Amino acid sequence: MAYSxxxxxxxxxxHGHDHPPxxxxxxxxxxxxxxxxxxxxxxxxxxFFVGGSFAMLIRAELFKPGLQFLDPALFNTMTTMHALVMxxxxxxxAFVGLANWMIPMQVGxxxxxxxxxxxxxxxxxxxxxxxxxxTYFVPGGxxxxxxxxxxxxxxxxxxxxxxxxxxxxxxxxxxIMGAINVIVTILNMRAPGMTLLRMPLFVWTWLITAxxxxxxxxxLAGAFTMLLTDHFFGTSFFNAAxxxxxxxxxxxxxxxxxxxxxxxxLPAFGIVSEIIPSFSGKPLxxxxxxxxxxxxxxxxxxIVWAHHMFTVGMPLSSELFFMLSTMLIAIPTGVKVFNxxxxxxxxxxxxxxxxxxxxxxxxLFSIGGFSGLMLAIAPADFQYQDTYFVVAHFHYVLVPxxxxxxxxxxxxxxxxxxxxxxxxxxxxxxxxxxxxxxxVLFFPQHFLGLAGMPRRIPDYAVQFxxxxxxxxxxxxxxxxxxxxxxxxxxxCVRGGAKATAKVWDNPRGLEWELPSxxxxxxxxxxPSLAVIDxxxxxx
Amino acid sequence: xxHRTRPFAALTAxxxxxxxxxxxxxxxxxxxTPGISAMSRRIYSLHMLxxxxxxxxxxxxxxxxxxxxxxxxKSTGAVADTTHLHSTRLEIxxxxxxxxxxxxxxxxxxxxxxxxxxxxxxxxxxxITGYQWKWGYEYLESGVTVLSSLDRASDHARQLxxxxxxxxxxxxxxxxxxxxxxxxxxxxxxxxxxxxxxHAWWVPALAIKKDAIPGFVNETWFDIDADKVGIYRGQxxxxxxxxxxFMPIVLDVRSPQDFEQWLKDQQTSVKVASNSAP
Numbered sequence: 001m002a003y004s005x006x007x008x009x010x011x012x013x014x015h016g017h018d019h020p021p022x023x024x025x026x027x028x029x030x031x032x033x034x035x036x037x038x039x040x041x042x043x044x045x046x047x048f049f050v051g052g053s054f055a056m057l058i059r060a061e062l063f064k065p066g067l068q069f070l071d072p073a074l075f076n077t078m079t080t081m082h083a084l085v086m087x088x089x090x091x092x093x094a095f096v097g098l099a100n101w102m103i104p105m106q107v108g109x110x111x112x113x114x115x116x117x118x119x120x121x122x123x124x125x126x127x128x129x130x131x132x133x134x135t136y137f138v139p140g141g142x143x144x145x146x147x148x149x150x151x152x153x154x155x156x157x158x159x160x161x162x163x164x165x166x167x168x169x170x171x172x173x174x175x176i177m178g179a180i181n182v183i184v185t186i187l188n189m190r191a192p193g194m195t196l197l198r199m200p201l202f203v204w205t206w207l208i209t210a211x212x213x214x215x216x217x218x219x220l221a222g223a224f225t226m227l228l229t230d231h232f233f234g235t236s237f238f239n240a241a242x243x244x245x246x247x248x249x250x251x252x253x254x255x256x257x258x259x260x261x262x263x264x265x266l267p268a269f270g271i272v273s274e275i276i277p278s279f280s281g282k283p284l285x286x287x288x289x290x291x292x293x294x295x296x297x298x299x300x301x302x303i304v305w306a307h308h309m310f311t312v313g314m315p316l317s318s319e320l321f322f323m324l325s326t327m328l329i330a331i332p333t334g335v336k337v338f339n340x341x342x343x344x345x346x347x348x349x350x351x352x353x354x355x356x357x358x359x360x361x362x363x364l365f366s367i368g369g370f371s372g373l374m375l376a377i378a379p380a381d382f383q384y385q386d387t388y389f390v391v392a393h394f395h396y397v398l399v400p401x402x403x404x405x406x407x408x409x410x411x412x413x414x415x416x417x418x419x420x421x422x423x424x425x426x427x428x429x430x431x432x433x434x435x436x437x438x439x440v441l442f443f444p445q446h447f448l449g450l451a452g453m454p455r456r457i458p459d460y461a462v463q464f465x466x467x468x469x470x471x472x473x474x475x476x477x478x479x480x481x482x483x484x485x486x487x488x489x490x491x492c493v494r495g496g497a498k499a500t501a502k503v504w505d506n507p508r509g510l511e512w513e514l515p516s517x518x519x520x521x522x523x524x525x526x527p528s529l530a531v532i533d534x535x536x537x538x539x
Numbered sequence: 540x541x542h543r544t545r546p547f548a549a550l551t552a553x554x555x556x557x558x559x560x561x562x563x564x565x566x567x568x569x570x571x572t573p574g575i576s577a578m579s580r581r582i583y584s585l586h587m588l589x590x591x592x593x594x595x596x597x598x599x600x601x602x603x604x605x606x607x608x609x610x611x612x613k614s615t616g617a618v619a620d621t622t623h624l625h626s627t628r629l630e631i632x633x634x635x636x637x638x639x640x641x642x643x644x645x646x647x648x649x650x651x652x653x654x655x656x657x658x659x660x661x662x663x664x665x666x667i668t669g670y671q672w673k674w675g676y677e678y679l680e681s682g683v684t685v686l687s688s689l690d691r692a693s694d695h696a697r698q699l700x701x702x703x704x705x706x707x708x709x710x711x712x713x714x715x716x717x718x719x720x721x722x723x724x725x726x727x728x729x730x731x732x733x734x735x736x737x738h739a740w741w742v743p744a745l746a747i748k749k750d751a752i753p754g755f756v757n758e759t760w761f762d763i764d765a766d767k768v769g770i771y772r773g774q775x776x777x778x779x780x781x782x783x784x785f786m787p788i789v790l791d792v793r794s795p796q797d798f799e800q801w802l803k804d805q806q807t808s809v810k811v812a813s814n815s816a817p
Contacts, residue, residue, distance in 0.1 A: 065711060065712075066703075067700075069699070072782060076778070076780075076781065144780075145780075152737070153737065156780065246754065280619065281613065281619035283621065286630060287624070311748045316653065330641060331634060331641070334633065335630070335633065338600075344604070344608065344611060347607070347617065349612050362604060370597060373589065373593065377585060377586075379582050379648060380586045382655070382748045447567075447568060450568070450569070451569075457774075461712045462706050466567050
């Protein structure tokens with residue numbers, strides 16, 4: 001407890017800065033990492049429900065064959081916007097929010113390195129998404145060519161195209177600023193003695209993710225800008241009739257897109273690597289292997305992009321290269337799964353809500369990994385490509401993968417943020433309903449894809465009815481269960497049993513050395529090496 | 540003891556019911572079709588090989604996870620062993636084993652892939668053109684062309700608020716006015732392109748899916764078993780705009796003799812049509 005007192009002292013020392021303006025001005029002008037983290041998380045939660053309502057409409061339309069209530073063009077906007085909102089609005093901001101809250105606390109820093117830029121990078125987002133969602137009200141309707149915006153189809157979009165592209169540029173700028181902030185904070189503001197290989201895994205995975213963001217967001221911006229000039233300024237980058245190449249867009253897009261997939265999952269690996277040791281009563285097994293595996297995955301992510309394009313008609317040599325390089329990803333990913341499993345081996349496991357989410361992640365992300373390995377096999381991919389099998393695959397890695405890890409992270413750190421314990425029974429209800437319904441929702445989609453149902457269709461042949469109904473029922477169940485989440489958080493913010501500094505039986509990491517709720521400025525004075533190494537004594 | 544086995548028996552019953560279900564209702568399809576050509580069967584067996592590897596790995600890995608979760612519960616008094624936090628030998632083992640498994644997958648996959656690329660020896664070439672939202676087929680040797688759109692019955696039923704029950708429409712959304720007629724037992728080369736946006740020509744029974752890209756001509760081939768005469772269906776697989784879901788593909792596989800006859804009939808009807816034109 002000595003350390004907590006220490007933290008409280010420094011908290012008092014920084015007294016002068018502890019009274020931010022109240023009300024709306026606090027949130028608009030804040031440069032505090034916790035406030036900005038909260039803003040990101042709240043924004044992400046709102047976008048999760050916006051993107052989720054698109055998904056509910058999609059599942060309602062697909063409940064049975066025949067067009068129910070959505071025009072096919074409107075249906076196409078739903079799939080497009082669902083993806084853009086969930087990727088750029090829900091998952092990425094959630095990770096940035098967690099990074100904002102946790103990285104300074106975990107590396108022993110008082111705040112993020114670039115607090116004003118931090119404010120700017122958040123406040124861009126509401127404008128970007130207002131612009132994106134406003135495309136529903138412009139002539140020609142919202143974006144309907146899929147989130148991948150493949151030309152020439154995307155060039156048939158009306159006024160939504162420049163608006164959506166500008167919105168994506170804004171999101172890219174926000175992500176790049178967020179990434180710069182994370183890198184500068186991690187590299188410059190670690191407590192003395194916290195060497196790189198002493199950093200918590202969440203910090204490590206975020207450091208690598210931040211580099212990926214800086215590497216690929218400009219590539220996406222470039223591809224979309226070329227679309228813009230093709231549409232408005234008479235260039236022919238992607239127009240075959242003008243000497244351009246529509247497939248080149250796909251190459252550029254997926255050169256961004258594949259690292260983007262890991263941007264959406266590496267921080268989730270980090271969160272799970274924090275939770276599993278804490279609830280197994282053991283440090284993470286094979287820490288350095290985990291770091292190197294993360295780095296290998298990041299490296300491989302740059303040389304596998306064309307596995308999204310096995311059916312575009314690449315030369316045989318390219319198909320072989322991308323098939324084999326993609327299969328290689330199974331190795332570092334396997335190392336991660338094995339390390340998490342062995343961390344539990346001879347542990348002393350408790351099943352609090354964060355651990356439940358992490359365990360569901362472990363099983364269900366692995367299922368997504370298996371289907372990913374199947375998809376890597378180019379000849380078999382000729383059958384899987386653009387079917388519901390792919391939809392099932394990427395939803396398994398993104399929903400019970402990325403989103404379950406985010407949920408686990410929130411349930412892990414929420415008492416530290418609010419100073420209150422949340423309603424454990426309700427959190428377990430939320431978990432079990434989500435874990436069951438997510439499988440009812442996505443598992444049958446494997447069958448649909450194998451049976452021959454293409455993705456992105458508003459209506460289907462009658463033989464696909466039964467599994468679609470099952471999937472829709474799972475979808476509604478999953479969607480409704482998520483309403484428990486904001487309610488539970490609201491309850492926890494408002495009050496509840498006082499949380500101790502440690503919160504859990506035996507959590508690991510510097511954040512648990514601070515009192516709960518954590519002081520407004522995390523570590524005004526850097527923690528000592530002893531705290532870094534033995535801060536969380538294992539009794 | 541009996542009350543312990545009962546849930547297990549119930550589970551077994553449920554699983555066998557689920558497995559029996561596809562037989563009872565063709566709708567509850569679980570798996571990919573093996574298709575109608577040597578290549579499609581080869582791809583199917585590749586798919587099954589991958590599937591069983593995944594099942595095998597899952598049984599082992601999930602088995603260890605579940606065992607740890609049950610065996611090392613704190614509530615049963617498990618004490619954490621914090622001494623073994625790293626094992627180079629273990630790490631080498633669980634890196635090498637996946638490498639070997641991947642090699643065993645990569646070899647047949649690469650062989651199959653190389654074979655899909657071999658269009659040599661084809662007897663017939665068909666050019667396929669994707670349009671928003673129909674398919675055009677042209678038999679290059681004979682000049683016969685076919686334009687293939689969604690059939691009228693499906694097109695009426697699929698309109699918003701049509702009031703027509705899709706289950707009453709034969710082959711709802713998978714039927715066309717003019718199918719693609721092809722011979723069985725003959726190696727056919729396909730040249731695939733598009734007029735407006737990118738489409739993808741997909742017939743699961745052939746295990747062929749190839750993008751149709753404006754300005755590009757993609758090449759692939761099939762060789763249907765001589766005894767697989769019949770009708771096979773597929774769909775456009777690349778989002779191509781509003782009616783992407785409504786441009787099916789129907790393959791009418793005939794014996795070589797019937798096919799030649801059909802082709803001759805088409806040529807004469809084209810001639811008659813052009814002669815009767817003013």
